[in-house]
Every structure is written in structure tokens, then in C-alpha cells.
Amino acid sequence: MIKVEQLSKEFVLTRKLKKELNTTEDKAVAVKNVSFTCEPGKIFSLLGPNGAGKTTTMRMLSTIYKPSSGSIEIGGVDAVAHPQEARKKIGFLTGSTGLYARLTPNELIKYFADLYQVEKHDFEKRKKYLYDLMDMHEFQNKRIGKLSTGMKQKVSIAxxxxxxxxxxxxxxxxxxxxxxxxxxxxxLIRNCKEEGKTVIFSSHIMSEVDLLCDDLAIIHKGGLLYQGSMADFKANMEAPNITAEFIRIVNQTKTQHND
Known part of the structure; x- marks a missing residue:
């Protein structure tokens, strides 16, 4: 389970950033007082436009960023007070995660398995499952730097x-x-759900959200606009589809701010 309460994150602005953002403020608020819960065996989707605070929130969940305030519970562990303990329970995938270009997929996967102290038998079983699922066998011994974008993403997932x-x-x-x-x-995401894992993901592809998620939250300008089940979201829509409803909710907030 993931439990987030009153989560906030501020970043100190350098003189250069102030100029780029055309502001005199010393800090930028990326996330403000966000609370939600992700249950085991369910898929939770965090939605929002670019710059809404999604990635910052996920990086706090994954202990990459430390919150300015608020609490994060990861599998019963206080992730703010004990980030290393929480990290053992988490798998975090982001497009900005770098890979070691000189290593092969086999070398990289083994390296991370050793970091997590995965037993040899479990490693071989897990590796086979992931390689079979994502059809990775043909490029497992090629240098990562020479792989396509799709291949690299598969390596990141493994x-x-x-x-x-x-x-x-x-x-x-x-x-x-x-x-x-x-x-x-x-x-893979569906399999994680079937295995009883807690899954949280962000996506701009609303068809994926509709297909996968049980619960969702919409974040905009660092604040939470909506949280609930996908069933309730659909039942109470004022727009003809979930994409239009998402846009309506975000635009409604923009209008309120302008007023």
C-alpha cells in the first residue's frame, strides 16, 4: 500500500531560474498538500497536464526527492524517515532514468539484482519471466548504447x-x-495487479488509463483536483468520454483561477 498525506514539495530558485520563469519568488511550489491512497491489487493512475507535479510526486514516492512537508507510507514503512528501507519495496520506472551504455542488458540486470540481494535461483526465474514477456532474448548480450528506444525501455522495465x-x-x-x-x-502492469502488487502509473494516453486503472487522481499546478474510483469518475462525467472529462476538470480550474 501507498499512503500519502498532505504531501508538498518546494524548490529553491536560483537567479537564473528566476529570470527564466520571470518571477521574483525565492521558491517554486511543485506539489502542494496532496493526499491519496493506493491499495494492493489495484492500479492507481495519477493524471495531469505537463508540469502538473506528477513526476515530482512520483519521485517523492520513490524516495528520490525528499518532501518539504507531509508523509509517505510505503508498504508500512515511513518513507521519509526510512528511505532506504522503503526503497527495497519499490520498483520505479521513469523515462528519464539513465542506463549504462557500455553494459549489456544481462550485465545491467545482474548488477541491479545484486544491489537488491536477489538470490541466484530467484534471479534466474525472474529474469526468464521478464525476458520471455518482453521478448528480450535476442538483444540480451548487446551493448545498451546500441539498442533502440523500445529495447532500452524493456531493459529499464527489467x-x-x-x-x-x-x-x-x-x-x-x-x-x-x-x-x-x-x-x-x-x-506487465496487469500481471502486477493479479499478483497483488500496489501499482501507480501516470500516462497521457487516456485509452490506457481507461483500460487499466481502478482508481485515479487528477493533479494540476501541484494540487489535487479529483480523487476516486474509475467507476465513480465515469458515472459522474459531464463530458461524453474520459478524455473530455479530464480536460473539462482541468479547464474548469483554470477558469476559476482566472476569475
Whole structure:
């Protein structure tokens, strides 16, 4: 389970950033007082326009960023007070995660398995499952720097999942990928749900959200606009489809701010 309460994150602005953002403020608020809960065996989707605070929120969940205030509970562990303990329970995938270009997928996956102290038998079993699912066998011994974008994303996913985490955080996992690779990732996300894992993901592809998620939250300008089940979201829509409803909710907030 992931439990977030009154989560906020501020960033100190340098003189250069102030000039770029055309502001005199010393700090920028990326996330403000966000609260939600992600249940085991369910898929939770965090939605929002670019710059809404989604990635910042996910990086706090994954202990990459420390919150300015608020609390994060990861699988019963206080992730703010004990980030290393929480990290053992998490698999975090983001498009900005770098890979070691000189290593092969086999070398990289083994390296991360060793970091997580995965037993040899479990490693081989887990590796086979991931390689079979994502059709990675043909390029497992090629240098990562020479792989395609889709292949690199598969390697990133295998790295994320090799220690069989109970909580998985996917930040736009199918962004920029071909249809087949994206479908492999969707299958993996569904498998995580069936295994009883806690899954949270962000996506700009609303058809994926509709297909996968049980619960969702909409974040905009760092604040939470909506939280609830997908069933309730659909039942109370004022627009003809979920994409239009998402846009309506965000635009409604923009109008309120302008007023």
C-alpha cells in the first residue's frame, strides 16, 4: 500500500531560474498538500497536464526527492524517515532514468539484482519471466548504447522489476514506444495487479488509463483536483468520454483561477 498525506514539495530558485520563469519568488511550489491512497491489487493512475507535479510526486514516492512537508507510507514503512528501507519495496520506472551504455542488458540486470540481494535461483526465474514477456532474448548480450528506444525501455522495465517489488511506480511507461512494446508493458502492469502488487502509473494516453486503472487522481499546478474510483469518475462525467472529462476538470480550474 501507498499512503500519502498532505504531501508538498518546494524548490529553491536560483537567479537564473528566476529570470527564466520571470518571477521574483525565492521558491517554486511543485506539489502542494496532496493526499491519496493506493491499495494492493489495484492500479492507481495519477493524471495531469505537463508540469502538473506528477513526476515530482512520483519521485517523492520513490524516495528520490525528499518532501518539504507531509508523509509517505510505503508498504508500512515511513518513507521519509526510512528511505532506504522503503526503497527495497519499490520498483520505479521513469523515462528519464539513465542506463549504462557500455553494459549489456544481462550485465545491467545482474548488477541491479545484486544491489537488491536477489538470490541466484530467484534471479534466474525472474529474469526468464521478464525476458520471455518482453521478448528480450535476442538483444540480451548487446551493448545498451546500441539498442533502440523500445529495447532500452524493456531493459529499464527489467531493471525495475528484477527484485519482484511489492510496489511499482511507472511514470509514463509507454511514452514514445511502438505498439507491440507498449502492449508488453500493459501486460506487465496487469500481471502486477493479479499478483497483488500496489501499482501507480501516470500516462497521457487516456485509452490506457481507461483500460487499466481502478482508481485515479487528477493533479494540476501541484494540487489535487479529483480523487476516486474509475467507476465513480465515469458515472459522474459531464463530458461524453474520459478524455473530455479530464480536460473539462482541468479547464474548469483554470477558469476559476482566472476569475
Amino acid at each position: 531493471r525495475t522489476m528484477i527484485h519482484d517489488p511489492e510496489i511499482v511506480v511507472f511514470d509514463e511507461p509507454t511514452s514514445g514506444l511502438d505498439v507491440i512494446t507498449a502492449e508488453n508493458i500493459i501486460t
